Amino acid sequence: MVKVTVWNEYRHERESESIRAVYPEGIHSQIASFLKEAGLDVKTATLDEPEHGLTEEVLNNTDVLIWWGHKAHKEVSDEIVDRVHQRVLQGMGLVVLHSGHMSKIFMKLMGTSCDLKWREAGEKERLWVMNPSHPIAEGIGEYIELEHEEMYGTHFDVPAPDELIFVGWFEGGNVFPSGSTYRRGSGKIFYFQPGHESYPTYYHPDIQRVIVNGVRWCEPTSRAYPVYGSSQELEPIKREVLQ
Amino acid sequence: MVKVTVWNEYRHERESESIRAVYPEGIHSQIASFLKEAGLDVKTATLDEPEHGLTEEVLNNTDVLIWWGHKAHKEVSDEIVDRVHQRVLQGMGLVVLHSGHMSKIFMKLMGTSCDLKWREAGEKERLWVMNPSHPIAEGIGEYIELEHEEMYGTHFDVPAPDELIFVGWFEGGNVFPSGSTYRRGSGKIFYFQPGHESYPTYYHPDIQRVIVNGVRWCEPTSRAYPVYGSSQELEPIKREVLQ
Amino acid sequence: MVKVTVWNEYRHERESESIRAVYPEGIHSQIASFLKEAGLDVKTATLDEPEHGLTEEVLNNTDVLIWWGHKAHKEVSDEIVDRVHQRVLQGMGLVVLHSGHMSKIFMKLMGTSCDLKWREAGEKERLWVMNPSHPIAEGIGEYIELEHEEMYGTHFDVPAPDELIFVGWFEGGNVFPSGSTYRRGSGKIFYFQPGHESYPTYYHPDIQRVIVNGVRWCEPTSRAYPVYGSSQELEPIKREVLQ
Amino acid sequence: MVKVTVWNEYRHERESESIRAVYPEGIHSQIASFLKEAGLDVKTATLDEPEHGLTEEVLNNTDVLIWWGHKAHKEVSDEIVDRVHQRVLQGMGLVVLHSGHMSKIFMKLMGTSCDLKWREAGEKERLWVMNPSHPIAEGIGEYIELEHEEMYGTHFDVPAPDELIFVGWFEGGNVFPSGSTYRRGSGKIFYFQPGHESYPTYYHPDIQRVIVNGVRWCEPTSRAYPVYGSSQELEPIKREVLQ
Incomplete structure (x- = not known):
């Protein structure tokens, strides 16, 4: 059984009544x-726990x-970010949701600013499937419609x-690469854009389906971890040269 | 005219007589x-200059x-690495050669360990063109042969x-993705594997040709730098909602 | 100087007065x-010329x-399609515009149905740049706006x-991968979606700029054409075995 | 349970005693x-059966x-090739082995000549894993070694x-992209190079493992088949214009 840890900052839900009304127990x-x-097999972890809930053991x-x-x-402490980074390179899957695009761990894995345009106007979004044979789109129709999203x-x-799975159409005139996969080291990464804290996005059955699909797609692949460093020859070398 | 800065660590050539024999004035x-x-239009910069020769102005x-x-x-100081990183995201091209694969700037841009297998045995390498229509392979035959390379x-x-241009065949039984392109932010990156300090690789006309092609491919593309952050709607939004 | 041949079916403009009003001399x-x-250096060719204007010499x-x-x-005759196909594999660039997505030559190069959704409602399109460092987007702002497009x-x-350069946002709620590159054989291909015959799309300066950029990007790369077939060994083989 | 049909030309094994010695009942x-x-759940089909064993029902x-x-x-008749092509676009997976690279169905799906260099010298091949987190490489070490392969x-x-999984190193000095994935329509395709008829390649446990992994990766993804053609608007369009 796949072991999942859901990490949440868990601040909005405790500080704002209107957000808490949407996610009373927290987004996680x-x-x-x-x-x-x-x-x-699911556990949760949050920012204000010791080591942000992300101990070596977890x-x-x-x-x-x-x-x-x-x-x-x-x-989020740099030490924990480095720890998560190492685990991803060793094969742990990572699903980054919504505003996680500016998290330290995602920026470190991407190598770029991860910046974007944003607008909080409660507008309609329609997420179009761009890659109909991809397992992350399994069971989804041609698009997912969200009445209100950032x-x-x-x-x-x-x-x-590596693969573009969804493109979002926004009522206000913008588009976004809303579902994307990346491989880094031996780990698989899925970024999925929907999920602003003030809308009930994570109650939408298609959004749930995509996240479940994403988790399954990100499962580690069991094989020998690559060996790096100094390496003996596998075939004879004609060593005529060299000082 | 494209303005190029060639950065070199410039230590091997000063510390080792045999390396200096190959590159008397330095690899750069x-x-x-x-x-x-x-x-x-070419300038050079080296590690031991102030700010490693990579001032804001340079x-x-x-x-x-x-x-x-x-x-x-x-x-290499983290401050200078951050400066180069910013410039790449803003559009400056970057050609990373050989052992530069473990430089701080390349690791920061890739987001991975950038580790690999290596062996210093003076063996033969044959670099096969994998993408014959790519401008970086312009003027090169089916492969480049190097008598001795790490x-x-x-x-x-x-x-x-993003694009795989060369794959290296090694006498001792290994293969390597020897020429690759990446786009990060508004910048283009070309990684090219040959060039160990103890072999005369950078005197080889085909290797020179690839590096010149790579520089031209990495030239900045002139257009408005993307705008990030809060963004007004371009089309009317039906704002029935929102608390 | 790059030699370009613009091929047009050239039927709409001769058969419909309203289309002719937009393109009196034809889209080509x-x-x-x-x-x-x-x-x-530009020439034109049209369907009703002998060999559709696409002789071996042309x-x-x-x-x-x-x-x-x-x-x-x-x-379009299969013989001419095969001739164009061969030339693309040998290195000729190909820019496919708008409804050319269902041309025999594009379908043959893609290997798929090339089908899509369409609606002729004169709606607004906004073409967003997805790849800001790509030479095909050179000189273009963040997006191109077309008041009316299919x-x-x-x-x-x-x-x-291989590369996604533009995504189109449509007023009626759809999105489209509007600018894409492909490499096939030694040839480069650029598909660009705008250009319905009833709208003045090809008079728009940014659309013109993209097509000019696309032509330059598709230029053949000069190098030895790959050699196929039976091939002598380049290194000694230990032939202990067989027969 | 995944339903697999193994198609084999089945000529070499019947016509040549030495090939029959390797595959007495045929490669399939x-x-x-x-x-x-x-x-x-496995069935087989061969060239000399009616409709090459690939009826609509099969x-x-x-x-x-x-x-x-x-x-x-x-x-192989063009009619059957078209039938297989349609099924792939609708979602059937396709694993193309070795010399299948020049089959009509693979060429039709790729849109290119699918040509390559070849040499039948019984030389050693070493297939290196290039994508360690890919499920097709699951359970494989760093490489697979074949004593004799074309x-x-x-x-x-x-x-x-779309994804490069293996690169082959050959004793005689060549390299090859030996394991690759492609998506076409709603179908997934895996090409895998080893398997010349005169060597016992398909008895090698790692080769078997890769083919089993490949079949599982190619399984159809269940979702609504994309709808093409004329399409009503999903959002209101300001129809000031036209006619």
């Missing part, structure tokens, strides 16, 4: 809830980590994704 | 020399930066390249 | 006109072919492009 | 045998088709793959 609890229903027992953060990216608009300063 | 001088012959007057480093990656072997822990 | 003449202003003297067709795709909507049944 | 039977052991009951052909590509050498005239 709502995400954990539909992942459990899908048969996954990470060593995580196949796929989900990341939701927004206003407190800078409070606009995230191109240009999104990330590397060209 | 040899690279600068054939770039000048190709009609480019970088602001650089279209494409070439990077060669090996044994002193850690001596082996760099897969797995190379970098993101899948 | 309007495209040829701005390509000439950009300093290119194609052998073409660096980049532009293709506009719509209602008479089936009237909607082309995803899903577009083509292979994932 | 050997492949079917290890796929069954892996728990797949294809409609096939999730993934495996293709091995060599000397009789031209005897050389297939770059340049391989196919589109740049």
Whole structure:
């Protein structure tokens, strides 16, 4: 059974009554809830726990980590970011949601500013499937419609994704590469744009389906970890040369 | 005219007589020399100059930066690395050569360990063209043969390249993705594997040709720098909602 | 100087008065006109000429072919399609415009149905730049706005492009991968979606700029054409075995 | 359970005693045998059966088709090729092995000549994993070594793959993109180079493992088939214009 850890900053829900009305137990609890229903082994972790809830032991027992953060990216300690980074390179999957695009861990993995355009106007978004044979789109129709979502608009300063799964159409005139995959080291990464804290996005069955699909796609692939460094020859070398 | 700055660590050539015999004026001088012959506007910079020779003024007057480093990656200051990183995201081209794969700037841009297998055995390498219509392969035949090169072997822990131009065959039994392009922010990056300090690789006409082609491919594209942040709607939004 | 041949079906403009009002000399003449202003060496060819104007001699003297067709795709002879196909694989560039997505030559190069959604409602399109450092986007701002264009909507049944340059936002709620590059054989291909016959799209300066950039990007790369077939060994083989 | 049909030309094994010695029941039977052991639902089909064994009914009951052909590509009827092509675009997976690179179906899907260099010298091949987190490499070490294989050498005239999983090193000095994935329509395609008829390649446990992994990766993704053609607007359009 895939072991998932859902990490959430968990500040908005405690500080704002209107956000708490949408996610009374926090965004992480709502995400954990539909992942459990899908048969996954789910734990949660939050910023204000010791080591942000991401101890060596927790990470060593995580196949796929989900990341939701927004206003407190800078409070995540560099040590923990390095620890998560190492685990991704070693094969742990990572699903980065919405405003997690500016998290330290995503920026470190992408190597770019990860900046974008945004607008909080409660506008309509329609997420179009661009890659109909991809397992992350499994069970989804031609598009997902969200009555209200924060606009995230191109240009999104990330590397060209390995695979582009969704493109978002926004009522206010923008588009966005809303679902993308990346491989870094031995780890797989899925970025998925929807999920502003003030809208009930994570209650939408298609959004849940995509996140479950994304977790399954990010599962580690078991094989020998690549060996680096000085390496003996596998075939004879004609060493006529060299001082 | 494209303005190129060739950056070199410039330690091997000063510390080792046998290396100095190959590159008496330093690797940077040899690279600068054939770039000048190709009609480019070339300057050089080295590690032990103030600010490693990469002042704000130098970088602001650089279209494409070439990077060669090996044994002193850690001596490059983080401040200068951040400066170069910013310039790449803003559009400056970057050509990373050989052991530059473990430079701080390349690792920061890739987001991975950039580790690989290596062997210093003076073995033969044959660089096969994988993308015959790519301008970086312009004028090159089916392959380039190097009598003696350090082996760099897969797995190379970098993101899948946007374009794979060369694959290296090594006498000792290994292969390597030897020429690759990446786009990061508004900047273009070309990584090219050959060029160990103890072999006369940068005197080889085809290697020179590839580096000149790479510099031209990395030239900045002139257009408005993308605008990020809060953004007004371009089309009317039906604002029925929102608390 | 890059030698361009602009191919047009040239039926709409002769059969419909309203289309002729937009392109009195045909779409090919309007495209040829701005390509000439950009300093290119331009010829035209149309469906009803002998061999559709694409004789061996014409194609052998073409660096980049532009293709506009719509209602008479089936009237293009298979023999000429094979001839163009061969030339693309040998290195000739190909720019496919708008409804050319269902031309025999594009379908043959893509290997898929090339089908899509469409709607002729004169709606607004906004073409967003997705790849700001790409030379095809040179000189373009963040987006191009067209007051009226035919909607082309995803899903577009083509292979994932090598590079995605533009995504189109349509007023009626759709998105489209509007500018894409592909390499096939030694040839480069650029598909660009705008250009319905009933709107003055090819008079728009930014659209013209993109097509000129696309032609330059598609220029053949001069190098030895790859050699195929039976091949002698380059290194000794230990032939202990076999027969 | 995934339904696999293994298609084989089945001529070499009947016409040549030495080939028959390697694959007494035909290559298809050997492949079917290890796929069954892996728990797949496997049938076979061969060239000389009616409709080459690929009736509408067979294809409609096939999730993934495996293709091995060599000397009789031209005897495969265009009608059957079109039928297989349609099924791939609708979602059937396709695993193309070795000399299947010049089959009509692979060429039609790629849109290129699919030509390459070859040499039948019984030389050693070492298949290096280039994408360690890919499920097709699951359970494989850093490389697979084959004592004797036909050389297939770059340049391989196919589109740049969506994912490059293996690169082959050949004793005689060549390299080859030996394992590649492509998506076409709603179908997934995996090309895998090893498997010359005169060597016991399909008895090698790692080769078997890769083919089983490839079949699983190619499984159809269940979702609504994309809708093409004329399409109503999803959002109101300001229709001031036109006619």
